[in-house]
Amino acid sequence: MLYREALNKALDETMAADENIVVLGEDVGLYGGSYRVTEGLYAKYGEKRLIDTPIAELSIVGNAVGMAIGGLRPVAEIMTANFALLAFDQIINHMSKYHYMSAGKITLPMVVRFPQGVSKQLAAQHSESYEQMLSAVPGLKVLAASDVNYAYHALKHAVMSDDPFVFIEHELLYNKKGEVDVHTPIDPFKARIVKEGSDVTIVSYLKMVDDVMAALPKIEEALGCSCEVIDLCSLNPVDYDTLKTSIEKTSRLVMVEEDHKTGGYGAQIVSWAAEEMFYTLDAAPLRIAGADVPIPYNRTLELLSIPTPDSIAEQIIEWGRRNDV
Amino acid sequence: MDKLLAETLYYEMVRGRAFEYAAKEHYMQGDISGFLHLDIGQEALSVGAMKAFTKGDVFSTYREHIMALARGISPKAVMAELFGKEAGVSEGKGGSMHLFDPSHFFYGGDAIVGGHLPNAVGCAYARKFRGEEHGVMAVFGDGATNGGAFFESLNIAAAQKLPMLFLCENNEYAIGTKITRVAPFEKQAKKAEPYMPTVEVDGMDVLAVYEAVSEAQHYIQKGHGPIFVEAMTCRYEGHSMSDPNSYRSTQEMALCKARDPIERMKKVLLEQYGMDDDTIESLETKAQNEIDEAVRFAAEAAEPAPEALTAHVFTEGGNHALS
Numbered sequence: 001m002l003y004r005e006a007l008n009k010a011l012d013e014t015m016a017a018d019e020n021i022v023v024l025g026e027d028v029g030l031y032g033g034s035y036r037v038t039e040g041l042y043a044k045y046g047e048k049r050l051i052d053t054p055i056a057e058l059s060i061v062g063n064a065v066g067m068a069i070g071g072l073r074p075v076a077e078i079m080t081a082n083f084a085l086l087a088f089d090q091i092i093n094h095m096s097k098y099h100y101m102s103a104g105k106i107t108l109p110m111v112v113r114f115p116q117g118v119s120k121q122l123a124a125q126h127s128e129s130y131e132q133m134l135s136a137v138p139g140l141k142v143l144a145a146s147d148v149n150y151a152y153h154a155l156k157h158a159v160m161s162d163d164p165f166v167f168i169e170h171e172l173l174y175n176k177k178g179e180v181d182v183h184t185p186i187d188p189f190k191a192r193i194v195k196e197g198s199d200v201t202i203v204s205y206l207k208m209v210d211d212v213m214a215a216l217p218k219i220e221e222a223l224g225c226s227c228e229v230i231d232l233c234s235l236n237p238v239d240y241d242t243l244k245t246s247i248e249k250t251s252r253l254v255m256v257e258e259d260h261k262t263g264g265y266g267a268q269i270v271s272w273a274a275e276e277m278f279y280t281l282d283a284a285p286l287r288i289a290g291a292d293v294p295i296p297y298n299r300t301l302e303l304l305s306i307p308t309p310d311s312i313a314e315q316i317i318e319w320g321r322r323n324d325v
Numbered sequence: 326m327d328k329l330l331a332e333t334l335y336y337e338m339v340r341g342r343a344f345e346y347a348a349k350e351h352y353m354q355g356d357i358s359g360f361l362h363l364d365i366g367q368e369a370l371s372v373g374a375m376k377a378f379t380k381g382d383v384f385s386t387y388r389e390h391i392m393a394l395a396r397g398i399s400p401k402a403v404m405a406e407l408f409g410k411e412a413g414v415s416e417g418k419g420g421s422m423h424l425f426d427p428s429h430f431f432y433g434g435d436a437i438v439g440g441h442l443p444n445a446v447g448c449a450y451a452r453k454f455r456g457e458e459h460g461v462m463a464v465f466g467d468g469a470t471n472g473g474a475f476f477e478s479l480n481i482a483a484a485q486k487l488p489m490l491f492l493c494e495n496n497e498y499a500i501g502t503k504i505t506r507v508a509p510f511e512k513q514a515k516k517a518e519p520y521m522p523t524v525e526v527d528g529m530d531v532l533a534v535y536e537a538v539s540e541a542q543h544y545i546q547k548g549h550g551p552i553f554v555e556a557m558t559c560r561y562e563g564h565s566m567s568d569p570n571s572y573r574s575t576q577e578m579a580l581c582k583a584r585d586p587i588e589r590m591k592k593v594l595l596e597q598y599g600m601d602d603d604t605i606e607s608l609e610t611k612a613q614n615e616i617d618e619a620v621r622f623a624a625e626a627a628e629p630a631p632e633a634l635t636a637h638v639f640t641e642g643g644n645h646a647l648s
């Protein structure tokens with residue numbers, strides 16, 4: 001099954017189970033979604049539950065908040081993360097705060113789906129990642145799906161939960177293939193150990209997990225070591241227990257993210273490690289991230305602006321040699 | 326209208342369409358990537374508006390290749406941008422959606438729907454403030470008229486009596502969503518009526534667009550405030566190269582193409598301006614040659630140097646007005 005099909009299946013099954021679930025966004029209905037995640041749902045559930053909105057992101061999220069107050073379970077789709085900036089007032093001032101401000105009297109069972117990241121030459125206004133901002137907002141649960149099975153289970157969980165979720169997807173993952181095991185439920189807040197290892201803990205999420213895995217043979221061969229690769233999955237809350245157990249085994253941490261390095265999400269993980277794991281670490285952590293520039297259109301420049309399997313391997317090998325890995 | 330201008334309008338439309346077909350072809354060959362939005366079918370609007378509004382600032386969207394050409398930016402610089410080359414108008418950093426050339430007062434390429442409207446309004450304020458008379462034109466789609474930025478811009482431009490020309494290209498669709506499914510009106514000018522005079526024009530008729538935009542520019546230069554022009558038009562291709570265009574019937578497309586702006590203007594040249602077929606054909610050949618040359622230029626042009634990655638995040642050395 002493809003990643004986008006897994007998301008579709010999660011929506012389909014939850015919508016079949018609960019008629020209060022509605023999906024809203026630009027081109028989500030009749031058109032089937034610009035990444036085809038909602039394909040077929042309009043025909044099945046009709047225009048009352050698959051709501052094609054105008055290009056009005058503030059209202060997409062703002063209406064979803066109101067729908068949740070009014071008794072529905074809305075799933076809002078933002079076409080591309082950059083457009084969600086128009087909805088950040090609603091996400092941050094409304095969606096994340098009503099439950100707290102009302103002392104728990106209002107609950108917002110809602111999800112905002114967020115396709116993001118550097119795709120292929122979509123340039124500066126269509127290539128960004130906002131997990132750093134979103135995960136810094138108390139009152140939002142932020143999940144990031146890199147894996148097909150996780151995408152299915154985690155989206156189902158988010159849709160059925162009474163808390164407000166931001167569900168981050170990477171635009172280059174929609175056609176990723178994977179197995180979905182519908183019979184084995186997962187804990188969406190638990191980090192996933194993608195590969196076990198004993199010498200270096202490499203932490204990542206979203207598409208960078210695949211890029212780390214692609215870089216791994218080269219790294220392990222060059223350094224003669226074994227790496228443990230962890231997919232964070234939940235960016236807030238963070239499963240620090242899994243990280244701690246791994247670092248206690250390996251004594252080394254590498255954090256890989258696609259986003260701009262300054263203020264990037266990985267800074268949180270490394271800062272946690274500095275506070276909590278300082279005496280366990282045998283080397284200063286390595287952070288691999290994108291350049292602090294808007295994303296350029298030209299393909300060569302674009303690839304220079306983000307980590308790639310080659311640059312990940314190169315940086316980890318260089319760091320490993322300096323640190324006696 | 327004099328014959329030379331009529332001929333220019335035709336030439337620009339033909340050249341624009343040839344540019345778009347070349348872009349499409351080279352997208353399919355992999356020379357161009359990312360989102361490519363073609364303006365085929367809407368040439369009358371892009372050309373008529375740019376040729377009328379020759380002075381003054383233009384803020385537009387991602388569907389702006391033909392506007393950039395009609396504005397006077399060379400097809401070589403635009404095609405090279407689509408190819409991501411250093412000789413491109415944005416040095417390969419912007420691509421198809423981000424064509425900017427302040428030397429032509431062209432801020433073509435905003436790809437956040439409606440996002441450029443407040444910028445255009447701010448620019449109109451600055452131009453008025455500095456006593457510059459030409460005014461500012463913002464071009465946007467029907468889809469952009471449903472966002473908050475649109476209404477905020479109408480309000481501020483009207484409240485401040487700014488020299489703003491709002492030009493709505495109503496092609497009835499925002500990607501696959503027909504405007505009437507998400508707005509209560511067919512004509513979006515209705516939304517501007519409480520704020521400013523509105524004009525409707527056939528966006529498939531280059532002469533009508535030219536006249537309407539010329540008059541609108543005269544109006545905004547009088548200091549009474551903004552004006553709204555809505556041009557009904559039709560795009561022939563999908564929204565972008567990634568859109569299969571499956572939401573419009575063959576019949577709908579046929580009706581749309583029956584209004585073809587180029588064929589229509591050709592008829593005018595033949596019947597009203599007494600041009601002969603040979604002259605028209607030679608214009609068409611000339612336009613095609615210009616585009617072929619632009620493609621050759623773009624293909625052979627150099628890639629940006631790796632150092633370009635970090636250039637232009639800020640001004641060089643962090644220029645400071647007081648230093």
Ligand SMILES: Cc1ncc(C[n+]2csc(CCOP(=O)(O)OP(=O)(O)O)c2C)c(N)n1
Nearest residue numbers: 083388436437438466467468469498499500
């Ligand atoms: C704020 C924002 N939301 C969504 C998009 C995605 N998007 C790009 S173009 C488009 C449709 C725009 O339609 P319209 O304004 O009618 O212009 P047209 O493409 O028809 O020229 C959409 C939804 C975007 N670029 N920006």
Ligand SMILES: [Mg+2]
Nearest residue numbers: 466467498499
């Ligand atoms: Mg439109």
